[in-house]
Amino acid sequence: MSNLNQAIENQKEEEKTKKILIVEPEPDIQILYSLFAKQYGLSISDVKVVQNGNKCLEIVFSDINNNNNNNNDDYDIIILDTHLHDISGFEVAKQIHDRLPHKRIILTTTHSLNNISNMIESIGIKSEDVFFKPFNFSELFSILKEPEISYNQAYCELSGQTYIE
Secondary structure, three states: OOHHHHHHHHHHHHHOOOOEEEEOOOHHHHHHHHHHHHHOOOOHHHEEEEOOHHHHHHHHHHHHHOOOOOOOOOOOEEEEEOOOOOOOHHHHHHHHHHHOOOOEEEEEEOOOHHHHHHHHHHHOOOHHHEEEOOOOHHHHHHHHHOOOOOHHHHHHHHHOOOOOO
16 A cells, blocks of 8 residues: 555544543433533444443453454543442553553543542553543543543633643
């Protein structure tokens, strides 16, 4: 394949819609996620919402366990609440990161950064991929549309401030 054709294929791959797995135990917040996803142009087939960590792990690891590389449930981004009813969201994130270190995980939590900074660093999650409740859904979904932009950059853009790296 020529370099030009490869570049075109790479561009098409980058333009595809991101698939998002949301792990949230509270039904009301699940509904909010679904509403905001639709508002931001994500189709129902691009977003899956589950309510516990074990279901998340089952979905994420299904193609690894079945040796299937063409699984339609291969999610690009996982939004993960840290307060799940069955297993800690931190433990879920750690298990995913241990097996899939390049999988993007965004944590939502009520913990303060001081209490979890060592934990998120050891898991391999960037601090800009941690959203502290209550947070603005539009800020979260703006970085999902542009996955390389950080939370801090998105906040600055939405508030009209200048982002300094």
